[in-house]
């Protein structure tokens with residue numbers, strides 16, 4: 001059974017239900033969360049205007065820095081031959097931002113880190129003792145003083161005109177590298193998660209919901225108790241000319257946090273970025 005649970009933030013049973021869904025599927029969905037819908041709506045509209053303007057080219061990423069604007073079809077998932085059909089902007093606490101998005105985006109960044117700490121507390125409290133004993137410090141503590149969490153604003157343009165290159169999708173199948181990801185509901189469907197048999201399931205995530213998933217770092221730190229589930233974003237049906245926006249926050253620990261006796265978060269991240277040609 002692969003049932004991604006949608007839990008209400010206000011339900012006293014939420015922390016346990018949430019952790020169980022993450023253990024069983026690598027995903028859970030949060031409703032009635034404390035982030036103001038108004039701020040999320042503003043972020044979508046301000047970033048929508050940014051992606052529609054030429055200003056974006058002035059914010060182009062300068063490798064090896066991971067911050068700034070990544071043009072359409074600039075990234076492919078590990079092992080994928082085609083480029084994803086997306087453009088995006090990556091934000092860290094020190095990232096230079098366009099004035100038109102700055103206040104809203106910095107506010108949302110802080111909201112999402114705070115919610116991430118709460119979610120890590122829920123996970124910590126509902127993890128079996130033998131698994132928890134592996135953590136080098138409590139999961140919320142791993143974030144103390146961390147400036148490594150990354151907020152990504154994604155735009156998957158409308159697919160009008162010629163069909164995309166064979167095999168190219170909005171986001172090819174991949175796993176996230178970080179501890180957990182908090183994904184502000186996409187503006188359109190398309191996100192799917194893979195179960196252990198290889199079958200794909202739509203992630204339930206209506207407007208206003210936040211999907212949470214496990215990344216490789218928490219999979220490693222928990223000895224596999226929390227699986228970093230493969231996921232992807234499929235193309236819209238032919239004739240659907242809508243764009244899609246989504247905003248994942250990738251929660252990262254401080255670089256010196258030990259994920260396992262052999263590996264710190266910083267060393268692990270570097271290794272993974274080298275694999276995909278980003279370090």
Ligand SMILES: O=C(O)CCC(=O)C(=O)O
Nearest residue numbers: 154171186191233246248
């Ligand atoms: O756009 C989405 O819904 C998911 C994006 C994603 O998985 C990622 O950027 O890692």
Ligand SMILES: [Fe+2]
Nearest residue numbers: 174175176231
């Ligand atoms: Fe992802």
